[in-house]
Amino acid sequence: MVDPAFLLFVQHGWADDNRAMMLLARRLVTDTIPVFAPSLGYVQTWVRIEPLIQAVEKLASEQIAKYPDVPLKIIGHSMGGLIWLEVLHKHPEWWSSIHSLVLIASPVGGADVARAIDPLNWGIGIAGDLGKNRKPIAAAIASIIPTLVIAGDIDGGSDGTVPVESTKFQNARFICLPGLAHAVLRNYPTVATIIQDFWMDANVGEAIVYDxxxxxxxxxxxxxxxxxxxxxxxxxxxxxxxxxxxxxxxxxxxxxxxxxxxxxxxxxxxxxxxxxxxxxxxxxxxxxxxxx
Structure with a gap:
């Protein structure tokens, strides 16, 4: 049996299921590519992020063991991107096998709404998890794995849910799509086209460099x-x-x-x-x- 060209992991975020991400995956690949889009449970996404990280980590571990020589392409929307950042942070030994990482509307710097709910960083439920600043680990990952950030902007600074600034971090490439709201970004046709372009050329988008x-x-x-x-x-x-x-x-x-x-x-x-x-x-x- 011939190995597939790559494995595609697509991960939904908070208060969501995998349906929209599966639609995105089908815009991107043919049936010859295995797609893994775990639905983590609507209710569970309101509780804590660690069990969700463990579920994705377990699935990825199983598939990497099954296809040790096959590269992975990873796409995460919103909290789905944060989950994958945590998984990759725990497994730097996987980085050389990752073809690319695409984060769509992920609050990598911490969701401002979550920080408002948990201003003292006490770790109040999912707000504590979403309010965490993951830019240092994201920048380290992006220094090795080609990484693209896609953000939306409907009001001059956010996609209606996540501030544009929170999605950006060092070493990644960046594209902002005016007029697209947070949920719309999950499977919008233009997003699929941008991802395909990035898979072909990792220099797509603007380089993120902070002074x-x-x-x-x-x-x-x-x-x-x-x-x-x-x-x-x-x-x-x-x-x-x-x-x-x-x-x-x-x-x-x-x-x-x-x-x-x-x-x-x-x-x-x-x-x-x-x-x-x-x-x-x-x-x-x-x-x-x-x-x-």
Missing amino acids: DIVQRLQAVPGMTDGHRRDFSKAQIAIALPNGATIRTCKNLFGIDCVFVASPTGECLYAGFVGWLHAPDLQKALEDIQQAY
Whole structure:
């Protein structure tokens, strides 16, 4: 029996099942390619992420043992992408066998809604899991495995559920699709075309590279990638030598928001911290002011 050209794993996310992801898979491959799209249970996706990670890990382990010389292509939507990041983080020995990883609307930097529910990072149910910042492990994986991030934008900063900024991380390629909402991205025809193009050419999309300023801000304890909606209200806190600026404001809930703007005034980064970490943000701004 001849081995298939590759195995395709597609993973649904929170409050979902595998039907939409199966439709996406069928847009991408013929019947000669084995497709694995585990349905993890609608109710279970509201509880904790670890059992879901274990279920996907078990399935992947079985198939890798069955097809040890066959590459894997992996696609995850929303929390499905986070599940696969955790699986791959646990199994770096698999990385050389992964052809590519595609994350669709995955809140890699932590879902802002989840952080609002669990602002002190106490690990409150699935909110604690979805609010976790996985950018460091994602960047490490993307430094080895060709990785594409696909995001939607319906309101100038999010797909209606996940902020665009939260989907991006170092070493990955990035494509944003204006007008597409979170759920629509699961099996939209354009998404399938982009994935096929990426499978053919790993240079598809924009390279994600963060400068020192953004990296310093992302390293602030409690920092969560946010929406750009309050950018126009922010005041300049630091003017950088290259003409870029760091701007800050408080939102309607008194939460400290921070933005990095280009020399031409374009918002390059948006983030926020809860009340507990406001002093950490202030300290980071003082350090940046001194350094620059």
